[in-house]
Amino acid sequence: MPQLIKTNAHRYLMQSAAQLPITQDWFNTDFWQQQNAVKGTGTGRGDVWFIDSQYGQFVLRRYRRGGLIAKLSKRHFVFSGLHRTRPWQELSLLETMYNQGLPVPQPIAAICHLNKGFYQAELLTATIKGATDLFDLIKQQQNDQLDWKEIGRVIAQFHKAGIFHSDLNCHNIMIDNASKVWLIDFDKCRQRKPDASWMQSNLDRLKRSFDKEATKYPEFTVTDAQWTALLAGYHG
Structure with a gap:
């Protein structure tokens, strides 16, 4: 299971790659842009940034809603407990698969930002090189x-x-x-x-x-x- 390395009333930071000095700044694109580490962007089930840093190469994905409900809110999800959040569940599943040797990206970390019963979130994984x-x-x-x-x-x-x-x-x-x-x-x-x-x-x-x-x-x-x-x- 992911390690909860920092928590307060409004933020949960979850880490899988314990050897990295991860902070909440790692989920802020401005932080990486200031280091000239953002090497590209993409789309999918969220907004995506490709990071090439001194700590390694990562994919930063911001969770986003799809379908009709996205017209009401693209990034806000109802918070009903940390273990039910999308980043906790995806990070946990990635850890399980990665430890079983399945060909998936290495899980790095995730974060949830809480506000009035809703949350926004980002996920960080390692880049699959040359893919x-x-x-x-x-x-x-x-x-x-x-x-x-x-x-x-x-x-x-x-x-x-x-x-x-x-x-x-x-x-x-x-x-x-x-x-x-x-x-x-x-x-x-x-x-x-x-x-x-x-x-x-x-x-x-x-x-x-x-x-x-x-x-x-x-x-x-x-x-x-x-x-x-x-x-x-x-x-x-």
Whole structure:
């Protein structure tokens, strides 16, 4: 479980990488910008900053709501106890997976800021060096260079460990320079008893993400043979 290294009436700081001198400033983009350590930004289930610092390379993600409720509040979540917050749960799950040797980013730390029954939060993980998401690789038409069976095998590895990825899509699968496959973004994910129903729903969600991107980008193509290879790797 994450170590609670600092708490007061309005802030919880949770740490996994105990060897680092983490403070609340680590979750402030101005702190990193003053050190010229912000090397890029991104989007996803939150706002994302890529940090290259003297302490290492990190990804800083700010939790953000999606869907219709985001029109009311993009960053505020109801606080009903620390262990129920999204950062505590994601950091805890990352620790479990990382300690089991699953290919996930190293968990570093997270923070919750409380205000009048609501919280805002950020999560810090280590960067996966030399990795590109599957979406970009396919969009760059590198399909034939990908090991589709290995992608399926890695997804099966998570499923056998009972890891339910609530948003398995082509943006949350990463492949590094050594062709190692990684999964990222475990917000609202959890560990549960392996079951064919939710496992299949995970695969279906991934297939829908391929189909969705193909309708938006003509250069984005996953062939039937490649999907079949992924399933072959998944089923072993």
